[in-house]
Amino acid sequence: MGLALIAVALLIGLGALGTAIGFAILGGKLLEGSARQPELAPMLQGKMFLIAGLLDAVPMIGVGIAMVILFVTIPGMAA
Template identity: 90%
Template sequence: MGLALIAVALLIGLGALGTAIGFALLGGKLLEGSARQPELAPMLQGKMFLIAGLLDAVPMIGVGIAMYVLFVVVPGLA
């Protein structure tokens, strides 16, 4: 039971950490690209929002799996 709770904490925590690092890199590259070629800024921003949506979907799947483990698997172990 304790290992399942640690797994849930790691799944949510590392998913959030990975997403935060991904958003930081994505935002930095957007600013870098916009500074180099300002005329491409609207196109880059549109692509950035598309990738940000996809990047945000990965930890949401992880949260769903973690909630499944927490509320379905762990009560079954008790």
Template identity: 85%
Template sequence: MGLALIAVSLLIGLGAAGTAIGFGLLGGKLLEGSARQPEMAPMLQGKMFLIAGLLDAVPMIGVGIGMYVLFVVVPTLAA
């Protein structure tokens, strides 16, 4: 039971940390691309928001799996 709780916390925490790193890299590349070609900034910004939406799904899926493990799997292990 204790290992399942550690697994859930790692799943949620590492998913959030990976997403934060991804958003940092994505924002940096957007600024870099906009500085090189300012006329492409609106197109790059639109693509950045699309990728940000997809990137934001990663921790949401991790939280969903973590909640499943926490509320479905762990109580069956304790019984």
């Protein structure tokens, strides 16, 4: 049971950490691209929001897997 809780913590924590790093890189590249070619800024911003939405799915999937571990696997271990 204890290892399952550690797995849940790692799933959520590392998923959030990876997403935060991804958003930081994405934002930096957006600013860099907008500074180099200001006329492309609206197009770059639209693409950035699309990628940000896809990038945001990673921690949501991790939270879903963590909930399955917490509410399905661990109560099954007690029986």
